[in-house]
Amino acid sequence: MTSDMTGDMTGDIADGQWRRVHPLSPLLRMWAVLVGIVAVIAAQQAETLGRLRDLLEESPLPTGLVVVAVLVAIPVVFLIGWVVSLPWWRAVGYRIDGEEIAVRRGVVSRQLRTARFDRVQAVDLVEPLAPRLFRLAGVKVETAGGSGSSVAVEYLPRQDAEDLRSHLLTLVHGAPGQTDHGDDLSHTGQTDLRSDWRKPNGSAVVPMIPITRSLVAAALSGATVLVVVGTAVALATPAGLAVLLPVLAGAVPWVWGVLNTSWRFTATQDGDVLGITFGLTERRRQSIPRTRVHAVEVSQPVAWRLLGWWKVRVDVAGYGAESGSGGSTTTVLPVGDLSLALHVLETLTPLDGRAIAAVAHPEGRARDGSPTAHTYLSPRSARWVSPVDRTRQGTTLVSDPDGSGQLTAVVSHQGLFRRAVSVISPAHIQELSYRLGPVQNMLGLAGVRFDLVPGPVSMAGRDLTTADAVDLVTRLRARRLPEPETHAVRPE
Template structure:
């Protein structure tokens, strides 16, 4: 909190005026937590809460599946440790020896996990109705978390194999930067996809009752009759992309060099043990990238885009189009002959997730590997009014060679009415696109070397994520024109662009239905209310 600025001045910052009808619209990276956490008073068993709400619980099979997932994770971990080193005999012996104590231990761990899962399940309940989304968790420390519909950034529906076999799914709700969001595991698939559609509709600012049934999504692809498939990546494409990616080429090259050298010296036997971990690493990377992305489908579904993927574990992620903050299209050198591209997007909140790196990676991915036409289709869905090919790109002056000796001739930038674009690199040819309406601020920087060469760099700032837009090393006059022009274009874009598209401001949202009496944290008091509307 801010301290009073000093003696003799007005005390603590007063809110300019709390936003009239309440809600800060549109998911926002508010530094304050977007949810209220309050101690719940009701007993976990009560079917109705103190306010007469009907609480629901996750599916009763949840603890079982969680136990199973723990078991699988352990087995994979242990197996990895046991397998790679040592010769064959050694391996069998050590396996037989260690199984004697591993098995009971494993059983114990699974039982503990299942009991913990049961307790969690028993004490977790949620309300999703026409007024609110609230989740109560915790056996000892009860937490009640309420997420305003407008703060929802994206919703994932994931089905690990075990859950999928029982027709269950996990619902993950991303609520913007600085918040871990919420998880509901597991719900029946039909219920989960129905809730997902409902929440997305509400996130887009439309009213709808939770009881309205939508079209049912298919178990295989998570698509319903109402969804329009835009792009589907073929398995061949995914495999080709993987075989030409650094994840595959680097280990294979290292291995080839290693085998070549040892073969040349006639000591190839010593290199062979190293092959096994390499093979395992490659196989798991291939599994992740090919099976995990299997049947990768981008579809338009109601208010947003949906990405579903996976052969055994089906994941499907839904993003409202107006939450997309920036796009980057990149092509590594090996992909060039095949015309393949990787497309990433900035979505607020998804990169601040606290979980493992792979999850973050997936959340920011629009296409892991796509052809030119597929990229074009995808871009048309995200940025409907923009034709990237028509944007005229200018080069940075050749004096930039002293600062970027590796790729100065590739530095290009350009803009049109809706977006600003930069492109650079030849090892990894990357194009970054940021809609004017999503730009947060503009900066010019100049170091001593740049000053000597009369160059400067212009930064167009957007929300944290894989897309960064920097116009590197342009002539001083151009930098100034670019920056001031960019400010004008941002202003115009925010004022004019149609709401609800990636190039426009998020739609103005209706006020939250239920007036929530909440003790306003002082931090909230300082923020200019509502702003962000445009922001996301």
């Protein structure tokens, strides 16, 4: 393969030379738009298409000949589209030097996006459905710039894309490692306050989730219940489709998201990097440095209690909320039994199995607790503001068992119907907010909100006595904070 096409991946890729993507890339990047245009035209011209069908039925031409003509027309149209897209292909390219990766595209309106290696959060391999049919894949570089700051190389032959991802991980983190599934991951080379409690390396954190489990989990999601209720209402009332269509419009994407993020999901650990592979229509292989995993939540939707299934989500520094992370997931266990959820919780938090059983078990804290933990519970007067969850919610501070009194973890329980437990290292709490509303003030209650990095996990000390809330804030304000990250200045 020459540099005119996708570049020589076996040579020095960081030579600062522009390389081109695969010639089909512009067409494949627009295929969804083209399909949408065809669908809209077909819907608007339904009457014309109906008359055309009638003419074909009345035509003396054999049906087989018409079918052959249609089959021949499809590749001809595809070829014409490819020829038209060639100017856009020639304008697309990527370049790697010692400091950054740059991607350019555009014919009329030109665009240049760059990502400095010292700002890269993750390097993912992405395989959407259409490119996968041609054995092509993309490489997406997530940066710390927030939503819309990612840089994508789309598309390359799959092996070239894997080589590019491996090379970028080497430039960002160091020499890549190899997992049992062939994922090219790397050590982060970073240290933080968790360096003294990291668990031994293991290959498989989450074995591949069975397809049947993914299907059942999607069927038992809250959106499915909404669809069933909406259907019953639509059938029992004159509203009919006026009720059902909005319900389907909101529920179907949700169910699809549950299914897509758990389809053939697997998670492996190599050094300090968690490698995740998942996806039905779009296969994605992403790497999450464990040093960037802040809060971990184990939760159980109500319908899943019938089967004893749980899910685990995390807050990842630099990823933001899942809806704005460009397809990257913050779910590290889409659906699994309790033992698997506990294994993931132990892998990603400062707590070992014994501490989890005592103070952070998803089904509730142990009655005897732990001598190195202090738990804040909602008093009886909180039943007026939290009548359902009062007996389930609580916040626990876990100290180092060596007697130093240094906090090692903060645990938050919540939910009677949707049960959840969240764990975070105190150093990863960004800010603390003492909250006292008018009703809480009358009842002698207060709350403490933990401000975390953007993500799906939220934590708080809910409906505590004012004395407990003040004590919780005071103890957490004395927590040890991580050293600010510094980046070496690169020579010019």
